[in-house]
Amino acid sequence: MAPPVLDWFGRPKRAAPERREMPAGLWMKCPRCASLVYRKELERNLRVCPRCGYHHRLSAVDRLALVLDRHSFEQTDQGLVPEDPLGFVDEKPYPERIAEAVRRTGQPEAILTGTGTVEGSRAVVGAMEFGFLGGSMGSVVGEKVARSAERAYERRWPLVLFAASGGARMQEGTLSLLQLAKTSVALGRLADAGVAFISVLCDPTTGGVAASFAFQGDAILAEPGALVGFAGRRVIEQTIRQKLPDGFQTAEFLLEHGLVDAIVPRGELRAALARLLRLANAPSDPARAGAAAQGWEVGELPAADEQPTA
Amino acid sequence: MSNRPPDLAGAPGGIAPDDPLERDLSDVEREILELRRITTAERMALGEQIAALEARAEALCEEIARHPSAWQRVQLARQPGRPKVDEYIAGLTSEFVELHGDRAFGDDPAIVAGLGMIDGQPAALIGHAKGRDTRENIARRFGMPNPEGYRKALRVMKLAEKLRIPVVTLIDTPGAFPGREAEERGQSEAIATSLLGMARLRTPIVAVITGEGGSGGALAIGVSDTLLMLEHAVYSVISPEGCAAILWRDPQRTRDAAAALRLTAPDLAELGVVDEIIPEPPGGAHRHPDDAVASVAAAVRRRLAAERDRSEESLLTARYEKYRRIGRVREITAADPGGQTE
Numbered sequence: 341m342a343p344p345v346l347d348w349f350g351r352p353k354r355a356a357p358e359r360r361e362m363p364a365g366l367w368m369k370c371p372r373c374a375s376l377v378y379r380k381e382l383e384r385n386l387r388v389c390p391r392c393g394y395h396h397r398l399s400a401v402d403r404l405a406l407v408l409d410r411h412s413f414e415q416t417d418q419g420l421v422p423e424d425p426l427g428f429v430d431e432k433p434y435p436e437r438i439a440e441a442v443r444r445t446g447q448p449e450a451i452l453t454g455t456g457t458v459e460g461s462r463a464v465v466g467a468m469e470f471g472f473l474g475g476s477m478g479s480v481v482g483e484k485v486a487r488s489a490e491r492a493y494e495r496r497w498p499l500v501l502f503a504a505s506g507g508a509r510m511q512e513g514t515l516s517l518l519q520l521a522k523t524s525v526a527l528g529r530l531a532d533a534g535v536a537f538i539s540v541l542c543d544p545t546t547g548g549v550a551a552s553f554a555f556q557g558d559a560i561l562a563e564p565g566a567l568v569g570f571a572g573r574r575v576i577e578q579t580i581r582q583k584l585p586d587g588f589q590t591a592e593f594l595l596e597h598g599l600v601d602a603i604v605p606r607g608e609l610r611a612a613l614a615r616l617l618r619l620a621n622a623p624s625d626p627a628r629a630g631a632a633a634q635g636w637e638v639g640e641l642p643a644a645d646e647q648p649t650a
Numbered sequence: 651m652s653n654r655p656p657d658l659a660g661a662p663g664g665i666a667p668d669d670p671l672e673r674d675l676s677d678v679e680r681e682i683l684e685l686r687r688i689t690t691a692e693r694m695a696l697g698e699q700i701a702a703l704e705a706r707a708e709a710l711c712e713e714i715a716r717h718p719s720a721w722q723r724v725q726l727a728r729q730p731g732r733p734k735v736d737e738y739i740a741g742l743t744s745e746f747v748e749l750h751g752d753r754a755f756g757d758d759p760a761i762v763a764g765l766g767m768i769d770g771q772p773a774a775l776i777g778h779a780k781g782r783d784t785r786e787n788i789a790r791r792f793g794m795p796n797p798e799g800y801r802k803a804l805r806v807m808k809l810a811e812k813l814r815i816p817v818v819t820l821i822d823t824p825g826a827f828p829g830r831e832a833e834e835r836g837q838s839e840a841i842a843t844s845l846l847g848m849a850r851l852r853t854p855i856v857a858v859i860t861g862e863g864g865s866g867g868a869l870a871i872g873v874s875d876t877l878l879m880l881e882h883a884v885y886s887v888i889s890p891e892g893c894a895a896i897l898w899r900d901p902q903r904t905r906d907a908a909a910a911l912r913l914t915a916p917d918l919a920e921l922g923v924v925d926e927i928i929p930e931p932p933g934g935a936h937r938h939p940d941d942a943v944a945s946v947a948a949a950v951r952r953r954l955a956a957e958r959d960r961s962e963e964s965l966l967t968a969r970y971e972k973y974r975r976i977g978r979v980r981e982i983t984a985a986d987p988g989g990q991t992e
Binding site (some may be wrong): 417419420421422423425426428429430431478479480482483486508509510511512513514515516517518519520521522524525526527528529531532547548550551552553554555556568569570571572575576579580582584588589593597598599 | 828833838843869885888893898913969976977979981983991
């Protein structure tokens with residue numbers, strides 16, 4: 341059962357998304373501490389386990405609902421959909437994999453982008469959808485990140501991106517790899533123009549997304565316990581023929597090694613972003629400047645662009 | 651025949667050859683080995699027969715390299731006898747000074763960087779360094795850089811920007827090193843920062859993929875105004891082995907993965923990723939390394955000369971537009987539900 345905030349967006353009239361991580365039922369078992377948690381309590385707690393603090397993964401929609409002011413979100417570039425430039429077929433043709441991902445997530449691609457305000461501070465925002473082919477970056481994700489950087493450049497609004505990705509998308513081959521360069525030229529120009537970029541590393545952020553925009557932020561925040569790294573754990577273990585310690589490649593590991601600015605628990609993320617945006621000279625929207633933290637479960641439909649029907 | 655491909659016809663990773671030419675080559679090689687054994691054991695003079703078979707093997711190698719499959723190109727790109735970064739640098743420059751270290755942690759021997767004189771003009775040269783033998787390969791981590799390697803590379807690129815001299819990069823790596831310490835020192839951050847630095851570097855960058863263009867580890871020194879690729883080099887988002895293991899869940903399906911990934915130079919020229927393919931000598935760069943080096947040097951010189959008088963602004967704008975165009979997307983709008991492909 342999806343949280344009510346899903347209704348915030350004019351989603352295309354497709355079959356209801358199946359939520360893989362949230363099987364039907366009133367109770368669910370925490371994957372870390374194994375305790376049974378009342379689902380409504382988990383939702384109220386922003387999907388953080390009340391017993392052990394485990395941060396369950398969030399969809400892109402829930403992520404934006406968590407941090408943005410009510411009604412402030414305007415979606416952009418939602419009409420961008422993937423092609424199959426290589427005619428890629430593995431066990432299944434790539435277009436079939438895309439169609440399944442669209443059905444499962446209700447999203448047309450692995451990132452949702454737009455503009456919004458956080459406690460009144462304006463920003464260009466993007467959140468990755470890990471449920472869409474592992475949040476992989478192909479041409480569309482690269483294009484939406486680049487366009488977001490360009491929008492931030494034109495308006496001189498800070499950019500905030502929430503990464504959640506296994507890396508570059510294999511089915512678009514070298515074109516996916518080069519999205520790392522495409523996003524870099526756009527973010528490089530934004531940086532040269534003196535506009536701030538805040539990157540938030542969510543669980544998981546690995547491979548080509550970690551090795552590009554996720555680690556190009558002026559400030560880099562991470563969610564507690566998030567898996568963040570370049571190479572996969574198994575690949576490293578096979579290469580060096582050693583077992584890796586527990587906690588390797590977690591947000592806490594990164595903080596210890598000086599690679600991120602802060603670990604921010606989900607309940608404090610909105611306030612932390614608002615502070616950073618103010619300090620980064622984000623223009624404010626007077627109508628929302630006094631906006632207090634609002635629970636995400638009271639959200640309503642924001643003014644989203646008209647959703648195209650494919 | 652010492653530099654003949656040892657694994658082209660053989661069975662890398664236990665995969666049997668499915669190409670008839672590879673099977674023939676494999677048969678011929680077996681015969682050569684058998685005759686050599688007999689020569690030693692029975693003290694028989696079979697030199698003539700061996701020479702004939704070797705000539706046959708060489709012809710087969712050249713035949714395979716004339717129309718290689720994607721997987722055969724991967725094998726060619728990985729040939730240990732291909733020229734190494736120092737040979738390309740020697741072929742390009744009249745003098746070269748290597749610069750070591752990232753000024754923070756250490757010096758990574760998997761990347762060579764420095765300043766050299768090309769046609770009487772200084773340039774920065776940076777490349778992945780594979781080894782010639784096992785000992786050198788271990789020392790250089792088979793050309794797989796650690797974060798300090800990328801940080802050294804970027805440091806030298808910034809120096810080139812300061813001196814207003816161009817940058818030449820030579821790419822040949824299986825990928826960035828997947829190691830514990832690489833993660834501890836921020837492999838992702840090092841690559842990400844290098845990409846950002848190259849995206850906005852205010853001096854011309856010419857990159858050449860000379861062998862393996864292994865994913866982010868290759869691209870980290872590959873953002874460029876001009877991308878050249880040797881004929882049998884490959885450039886891929888993931889190795890065929892890794893792709894087969896993940897998408898086919900069968901590491902034996904490397905041939906299928908190699909073909910599906912469209913990682914060869916002709917594929918990438920067609921996809922608009924590569925600006926020029928540099929032809930290789932018959933049989934591949936490893937058969938006539940000096941010729942391959944000369945071809946690369948000539949192409950790089952020609953490209954550098956063409957970039958020389960560009961203004962910084964036009965350079966950055968062109969680089970921006972080049973990368974902004976890469977990829978295929980369709981845009982659906984309410985007015986045009988079919989969408990426009992770009």
